[in-house]
Amino acid sequence: xxxxxxxxxxxxxxxxxxxxxxxxxxxxxxxxxxxxxxxxxxxxxxxxxxxxxxxxxxxxxxxxxxxxxxxxxxxxxxxxxxxxxxxxxxxxxxxxxxxxxxxxxxxxxxxxxxxxxxxxxxxxxxxxxxxxxxxxxxxxxxxxxxxxxxxxxxxxxxxxxxxxxxxxxxxxxxxxxxxxxxxxxxxxxxxxxxxxxxxxxxxxxxxxxxxxxxxxxxxxxxxxxxxxxxxxxxxxxxxxxxxxxxxxxxxxxxxxxxxxxxxxxxxxxxxxxxxxxxxxxxxxxxxxxxxxxx
Amino acid sequence: xxxxxxxxxxxxxxxxxxxxxxxxxxxxxxxxxxxxxxxxxxxxxxxxxxxxxxxxxxxxxxxxxxxxxxxxxxxxxxxxxxxxxxxxxxxxxxxxxxxxxxxxxxxxxxxxxxxxxxxxxxxxxxxxxxxxxxxxxxxxxxxxxxxxxxxxxxxxxxxxxxxxxxxxxxxxxxxxxxxxxxxxxxxxxxxxxxxxxxxxxxxxxxxxxxxxxxxxxxxxxxxxxxxxxxxxxxxxxxxxxxxxxxxxxxxxxxxxxxxxxxxxxxxxxxxxxxxxxxxxxxxxxxxxxxxxxxxxxxxxxxxxxxxxxxxxxxxxxxxxxxxxx
Numbered sequence: 076x077x078x079x080x081x082x083x084x085x086x087x088x089x090x091x092x093x094x095x096x097x098x099x100x101x102x103x104x105x106x107x108x109x110x111x112x113x114x115x116x117x118x119x120x121x122x123x124x125x126x127x128x129x130x131x132x133x134x135x136x137x138x139x140x141x142x143x144x145x146x147x148x149x150x151x152x153x154x155x156x157x158x159x160x161x162x163x164x165x166x167x168x169x170x171x172x173x174x175x176x177x178x179x180x181x182x183x184x185x186x187x188x189x190x191x192x193x194x195x196x197x198x199x200x201x202x203x204x205x206x207x208x209x210x211x212x213x214x215x216x217x218x219x220x221x222x223x224x225x226x227x228x229x230x231x232x233x234x235x236x237x238x239x240x241x242x243x244x245x246x247x248x249x250x251x252x253x254x255x256x257x258x259x260x261x262x263x264x265x266x267x268x269x270x271x272x273x274x275x276x277x278x279x280x281x282x283x284x285x286x287x288x289x290x291x292x293x294x295x296x297x298x299x300x301x302x303x304x305x306x307x308x309x310x311x312x313x314x315x316x317x318x319x320x321x322x323x324x325x326x327x328x329x330x331x332x333x334x335x336x337x338x339x340x341x342x343x344x345x346x347x348x349x350x351x352x353x354x355x356x357x358x359x360x361x362x363x364x365x366x367x368x369x
Numbered sequence: 370x371x372x373x374x375x376x377x378x379x380x381x382x383x384x385x386x387x388x389x390x391x392x393x394x395x396x397x398x399x400x401x402x403x404x405x406x407x408x409x410x411x412x413x414x415x416x417x418x419x420x421x422x423x424x425x426x427x428x429x430x431x432x433x434x435x436x437x438x439x440x441x442x443x444x445x446x447x448x449x450x451x452x453x454x455x456x457x458x459x460x461x462x463x464x465x466x467x468x469x470x471x472x473x474x475x476x477x478x479x480x481x482x483x484x485x486x487x488x489x490x491x492x493x494x495x496x497x498x499x500x501x502x503x504x505x506x507x508x509x510x511x512x513x514x515x516x517x518x519x520x521x522x523x524x525x526x527x528x529x530x531x532x533x534x535x536x537x538x539x540x541x542x543x544x545x546x547x548x549x550x551x552x553x554x555x556x557x558x559x560x561x562x563x564x565x566x567x568x569x570x571x572x573x574x575x576x577x578x579x580x581x582x583x584x585x586x587x588x589x590x591x592x593x594x595x596x597x598x599x600x601x602x603x604x605x606x607x608x609x610x611x612x613x614x615x616x617x618x619x620x621x622x623x624x625x626x627x628x629x630x631x632x633x634x635x636x637x638x639x640x641x642x643x644x645x646x647x648x649x650x651x652x653x654x655x656x657x658x659x660x661x662x663x664x665x666x667x668x669x670x671x672x673x674x675x676x677x678x679x680x681x682x683x684x685x686x687x688x689x690x691x692x693x694x
Contacts, residue, residue, distance in 0.1 A: 168419075168423070171478075177671065180664055183663025190658070191659055290660070302487075339497060350484055353476055
C-alpha cells in the first residue's frame with residue numbers, strides 16, 4: 076500500500092508538469108485557435124535561461140526562477156506579435172507550420188548556444204524524503220506539485236476575478252464583439268501567448284532536475300501534455316489540469332504494475348490515449364462540442 | 370494536346386539529365402542524389418495527402434519506418450531480394466495508411482496534425498520494444514547480405530558494370546520517376562479533382578457528391594504507400610535500419626520540404642527533395658554546431674509562410690502568369 080501511495084504521489088508530480096504544459100497549450104488554443112507545436116521548445120529555452128543564470132552567473136534559485144518567468148513572458152508576447160499574428164489571417168495549416176518552424180528554430184538555437192551536452196540541474200527542493208503516516212514521500216515531488224498548483228490557482232484568480240482576465244476571455248471567445256466594447260484584442264491574445272510561455276517555463280524548470288537538461292528535454296513531455304489536453308478537452312483549462320494529473324498517475328501506475336508496458340511503452344500509451352479520445356469523444360472530458368460551419 | 374507538350378518535353382529532358390548525370394560526378398555525389406530521389410518519392414506522397422487533400426501529416430517518417438522495416442525484415446529473415454521488397458513495402462504501408470485513415474476521418478486539421486505527430490514520436494519506442502521482430506535498439510544490418518544487390522560485387526545492367534552507389538542511384542531514380550508519373554496520372558483527372566474539392570471545402574465537396582470517407586482514406590493509403598516505398602529505398606540505401614533511422618525530425622523535415630516546394634503542386638517537389646538532402650550540408654558550412662540545420666530549416670519554414678505561402682511552385686506560377694500577360 077505504501078508503495079502504491081508513493082507511485083501515486085510521484086505520478087501526481089509528473090502529472091503536475093504535464094498539466095502546466097497542457098494548460099499552456101489550452102491557453103494558446105483558446106487565444107489563437109491553433110496547437111502550438113513549439114510549446115515544448117519554448118519551455119526548454121526558458122529552462123536553459125534559468126540554468127545559465129544559476130550556474131554561470133551564480134544567482135540564487137528563486138530570483139533566477141522569477142526572472143526567467145518574466146523573460147519567458149516577454150518572449151511569448153514577442154513570438155505572437157512577430158511570428159504568429161501576421162499569419163493568423165491565413166489557413167490553420169499556415170499557423171501550424173509557423174509553430175513547427177519555431178520548434179525547429181528554438182531547438183536548433185538551444186543546441187547552437189548551449190551545445191547538445193546533457194547537464195545536471197539543481198533542484199530548489201531538498202532531495203530527502205519526508206515520512207507521512209509511515210510512507211516516505213520525496214520532498215521534490217511534493218514541491219513540484221505545490222508550485223504547479225499555486226500557478227494554476229493564480230491563473231484561475233486572474234481569469235475569474237480581474238478585469239484583465241475578463242478581457243482576455245472575451246477576446247478569445249468572441250474577438251469581434253470584444254473589439255466593439257473596447258478590448259484590445261490583439262494584445263489580449265499576445266498576453267495569452269505570454270502566459271503560456273510562463274507556464275511552459277515553469278513546467279520545464281520543474282521537470283529538469285529529475286530528467287536532466289538537454290535540448291530535447293520537453294519532447295516527450297510535450298506529447299504527454301498533448302494527451303492531457305486532449306483528454307481533458309482542448310478548450311478547457313480545468314480539463315487540462317485534471318487530464319494532466321490523471322495521465323501522470325495513470326502512466327506511472329501502468330509503468331510500475333503492468334510488465335508489458337514498463338518504462339519503454341509509456342509514450343505509445345500516451346499516443347493511444349490521444350487517438351482513442353479523439354476518435355471516441357473528440358471534445359474530451361470537459362470540452363464543448365464543436366459545431367462545424369461552412 | 371498542346372497543353373501537354375511543355376510538361377512532356379520537360380519530363381523527357383529530366384529523364385535524359387537523370388540518365389547521364391552519374392557519368393559526370395563522383396560515386397559519392399551519385400549516392401547523395403540517390404537520396405534526393407528517395408526524398409522525392411516521400412514528398413510526392415506527402416503532397417498527395419497534405420497539398421492536394423488538405424490533410425496535414427507530421428508523421429510520414431513513421432510510414433517510412435514501416436516501409437523500411439518491411440524491407441529489412443523481408444531481406445534479413447526471409448531472403449527476399451531487395452528490389453522485390455519495394456512493392457511489398459508499398460502494399461504493407463499502404464494498408465497501414467488505409468487503416469490509420471479510418472480513425473483519421475474523424476479528425477480535422479489540428480487534431481490530425483497532433484495525432485500524426487504523436488505517432489511519429491512514439492514510433493521509435495514501439496520499434497525498440499518489439500525486439501524479436503525488429504532487432505530492437507541495435508536494428509537490422511543488411512550490408513553484405515546476398516539479398517542486397519551490388520553490395521559486394523558490381524552489378525551488371527544492360528552491359529554496364531555499376532558500383533553499389535551508381536546502382537542505387539539508378540534504382541532510386543527509376544522508382545522516383547515512375548512514382549512521379551503515377552502521381553501525375555492519379556491527380557490530373559477525376560480523383561485529383563475530388564481530392565482538391567475535399568481540401569478546399571469538405572462541406573461543399575460532400576454536397577457535390579464527393580465521398581469524404583472514400584477519398585480521404587484513399588489519399589492516406591496512397592500517401593502512405595509512397596512513404597513506404599521511400600522508406601524501403603532508404604533502408605536499401607543505408608544498408609541498415611534501427612529505430613533512430615526514422616526520427617521525428619525526418620517527419621518534420623519532409624513537411625518542410627513539401628511546404629518549401631509548394632503545397633498542391635508536383636513541379637516544385639524536385640527542388641524540395643534537393644533542399645531536404647543538401648540543406649543540412651550547407652548549414653554545416655555556415656556553422657559546425659549540430660544545431661545549425663534546425664535553425665536554418667526553422668527560419669526558412671517561417672519565412673516561407675510569410676512571403677511565399679504557396680512555396681517555390683507558387684512563385685514560379687506567379688512569374689509565369691506575369692510573363693503571359
